[in-house]
Amino acid sequence: MxxxxxxxxxxxxxxxxxxxxxxxxxxxxxxRVGHSGTLDPFATGVLVVCVNRATRLVQFLTGENKExxxxxxxGVATDTGDLTGTPISETTDAGSITAESIRExxxxxxxxxxQIPPMYSAKKIRGVKLYELARKGIEIEREPIEVEISELExxxxxxxxxxVPDRMTRDFNFRVVCSSGTYIRTLAEDIGKHLGxxxxxxxxxxxxxxxxHIDQAMTLExxxxxxxxxxxxxxxxxxxxxxxxxxxxxxxxxRGLISNGRSISRTGSWRxxxxxxxxxEHHKLLAIARFNAESSIWKPDVVLESAGQDAGQDD
Numbered sequence: 108m109x110x111x112x113x114x115x116x117x118x119x120x121x122x123x124x125x126x127x128x129x130x131x132x133x134x135x136x137x138x139r140v141g142h143s144g145t146l147d148p149f150a151t152g153v154l155v156v157c158v159n160r161a162t163r164l165v166q167f168l169t170g171e172n173k174e175x176x177x178x179x180x181x182g183v184a185t186d187t188g189d190l191t192g193t194p195i196s197e198t199t200d201a202g203s204i205t206a207e208s209i210r211e212x213x214x215x216x217x218x219x220x221x222q223i224p225p226m227y228s229a230k231k232i233r234g235v236k237l238y239e240l241a242r243k244g245i246e247i248e249r250e251p252i253e254v255e256i257s258e259l260e261x262x263x264x265x266x267x268x269x270x271v272p273d274r275m276t277r278d279f280n281f282r283v284v285c286s287s288g289t290y291i292r293t294l295a296e297d298i299g300k301h302l303g304x305x306x307x308x309x310x311x312x313x314x315x316x317x318x319x320h321i322d323q324a325m326t327l328e329x330x331x332x333x334x335x336x337x338x339x340x341x342x343x344x345x346x347x348x349x350x351x352x353x354x355x356x357x358x359x360x361x362r363g364l365i366s367n368g369r370s371i372s373r374t375g376s377w378r379x380x381x382x383x384x385x386x387x388e389h390h391k392l393l394a395i396a397r398f399n400a401e402s403s404i405w406k407p408d409v410v411l412e413s414a415g416q417d418a419g420q421d422d
Contacts, residue, residue: 171317
């Protein structure tokens, strides 16, 4: 498999992000595969998977904002913050909590907020992943992190899960657009605390990561069928399309400079250290560059097409 591409995989429930990468490697028969943002095993939805030279884009894609559809279960908290965990509170009757009270609570969580990273997370402290400590029954103090919630809304009541009369918990669906690094489990728990009731996530689906949307996604089974059917390229998106940054079209002469790692001169009002993707006239990504405002040059940080490489061939 020689194609340099970005695949948008609809991750199924029960698989880790690493599991998905392993399966893509087997399907495409290539080792150069990586993902740009972990999803918990119980979560589903957009997992951006980079293949071959596209793996060099992971560092730029990881920090993109994300969009999720989540189901928050009010009435009980769990040690993991989701439905896979063990209850850590007595179940409280959530029947009196209305959609109006949820909407009021959400107003307190828009904008820049602080979150305490959950113990059941892959965040490292002193080189150790928090979940490794949590599985040993060890809880340590964590510093809050600042995240940004740009959109947070309760989904239309017509799409809310039905109330189950013989249980005390109640589910509410919400949509959130947030900065990379936001813990949706923690968001649900904090909303519950604001309401004075235990809460956890009962479902989570990522619908967008940067420019990659769920309606562009394929399942692992679909990817396997495409490759087995003899398709020369899987149904991914180009490296340029995946990057949410300004595009600068360069000339053939400038292409020669860039492929040798040299800078190109351009005047403009770009800010110091602004990043852009440098592409040919067909929008093929050639490099990612940073702007030096003092000398008005774009210096390549990552070169995707090296000198001497045939422009029509993949390495």
